[in-house]
Amino acid sequence: MTTSPTSPTVARLIEALHRLPGIGPKTAQRLTYHMVRMPIEEARSLSEAILAIKTSISFCSSCQNITETDPCPLCSDPRRDRSQLCVVEEPLDILPLERSGKFSGLYHVLHGVISPMNGIGPEELKIRELMERLKDGQVKEVIMGINPNLEGDATCMYINGLISPLGITVTRLARGLPAGGDLEYVDDLTLARALEGRQPV
Amino acid sequence: MTTSPTSPTVARLIEALHRLPGIGPKTAQRLTYHMVRMPIEEARSLSEAILAIKTSISFCSSCQNITETDPCPLCSDPRRDRSQLCVVEEPLDILPLERSGKFSGLYHVLHGVISPMNGIGPEELKIRELMERLKDGQVKEVIMGINPNLEGDATCMYINGLISPLGITVTRLARGLPAGGDLEYVDDLTLARALEGRQPV
Numbered sequence: 001m002t003t004s005p006t007s008p009t010v011a012r013l014i015e016a017l018h019r020l021p022g023i024g025p026k027t028a029q030r031l032t033y034h035m036v037r038m039p040i041e042e043a044r045s046l047s048e049a050i051l052a053i054k055t056s057i058s059f060c061s062s063c064q065n066i067t068e069t070d071p072c073p074l075c076s077d078p079r080r081d082r083s084q085l086c087v088v089e090e091p092l093d094i095l096p097l098e099r100s101g102k103f104s105g106l107y108h109v110l111h112g113v114i115s116p117m118n119g120i121g122p123e124e125l126k127i128r129e130l131m132e133r134l135k136d137g138q139v140k141e142v143i144m145g146i147n148p149n150l151e152g153d154a155t156c157m158y159i160n161g162l163i164s165p166l167g168i169t170v171t172r173l174a175r176g177l178p179a180g181g182d183l184e185y186v187d188d189l190t191l192a193r194a195l196e197g198r199q200p201v
Numbered sequence: 202m203t204t205s206p207t208s209p210t211v212a213r214l215i216e217a218l219h220r221l222p223g224i225g226p227k228t229a230q231r232l233t234y235h236m237v238r239m240p241i242e243e244a245r246s247l248s249e250a251i252l253a254i255k256t257s258i259s260f261c262s263s264c265q266n267i268t269e270t271d272p273c274p275l276c277s278d279p280r281r282d283r284s285q286l287c288v289v290e291e292p293l294d295i296l297p298l299e300r301s302g303k304f305s306g307l308y309h310v311l312h313g314v315i316s317p318m319n320g321i322g323p324e325e326l327k328i329r330e331l332m333e334r335l336k337d338g339q340v341k342e343v344i345m346g347i348n349p350n351l352e353g354d355a356t357c358m359y360i361n362g363l364i365s366p367l368g369i370t371v372t373r374l375a376r377g378l379p380a381g382g383d384l385e386y387v388d389d390l391t392l393a394r395a396l397e398g399r400q401p402v
Contacts, residue, residue: 007269009257013250021235034222035254036267043255049214050248054241056210066237068208092234
């Protein structure tokens with residue numbers, strides 16, 4: 001049989017969804033058939049939201065976070081502590097830090113980490129913009145809120161090498177046991193870090 | 202801190218994606234941030250594909266499959282065997298049956314199975330349309346290509362009760378060991394079905 005069981009319109013949407021990260025061919029099919037039966041207003045709203053994200057979103061010229069206004073709401077909030085700067089990898093990383101309620105400074109989004117394997121060097125990241133922000137001497141502490149893995153560690157070391165000479169304190173998030181974790185199931189490296197970083201009770 | 206770290210446009214897209222089946226809040230966030238960095242042409246193409254699916258797709262008046270033309274390519278293909286009708290639950294179920302290359306008849310999509318728990322009775326399915334198609338006497342065999350589970354079985358029984366009196370053969374897909382399966386790991390019910398349905402070598 002050579003008749004295709006799927007129409008070109010359906011095939012096009014499956015293909016477009018499949019191109020998104022984490023969406024396999026099966027999920028793309030399921031989503032497509034869901035959209036066929038979705039109310040037209042809902043489909044229109046999704047379709048418009050996707051376009052809107054490209055047309056009305058830009059990057060904050062100060063912290064490089066994605067925003068609709070420049071500077072972004074966080075950078076223009078007078079209540080934020082301008083002496084602390086938390087450096088993160090991606091805009092998404094700001095959400096959990098904000099939810100923690102423990103940080104009231106400003107952010108700086110690198111948009112990646114140094115990764116020679118993927119051809120990403122310091123020039124590809126927003127490191128120059130970070131150094132620019134530190135020039136006026138307002139920032140007293142830079143907190144590296146970078147993911148604790150090999151590439152994140154290398155990025156921290158590199159940035160620390162640039163900032164330390166300026167007399168600005170560079171700290172990083174503590175490593176140790178996750179809340180609710182269980183010693184029995186914790187991996188060796190995490191336990192080693194938890195021992196190294198032990199604190200008085 | 203009361204400043205929201207996400208812009209309304211971003212929040213709107215996360216929300217719209219989160220409403221899709223199988224897309225949790227984390228995946229919706231990841232997809233949204235991916236779309237922020239996606240080339241504008243790709244975003245536009247995805248956005249248009251979603252709208253197109255609502256504006257140019259309808260249901261085939263004969264087999265109830267989703268289609269751009271009515272009747273659909275399968276129903277209007279003169280090479281298909283009009284004496285066999287395979288009844289399936291969803292449009293997606295047609296794809297594996299076509300890939301198998303073993304069926305050259307026509308299909309009928311029920312758009313669901315009887316499920317009293319979810320308030321889906323026979324009237325909610327395309328059973329009336331199925332009975333209408335059987336009236337002209339062309340169809341000699343109805344193959345129930347319905348998923349082998351409780352609700353699927355109930356649906357098969359119900360439809361069999363309607364069709365058998367018309368003198369049309371009703372068959373269902375064989376149950377047994379999956380290709381490449383292993384006796385040791387097969388579940389009891391599948392093994393029981395495989396024994397019941399044993400065939401001469």
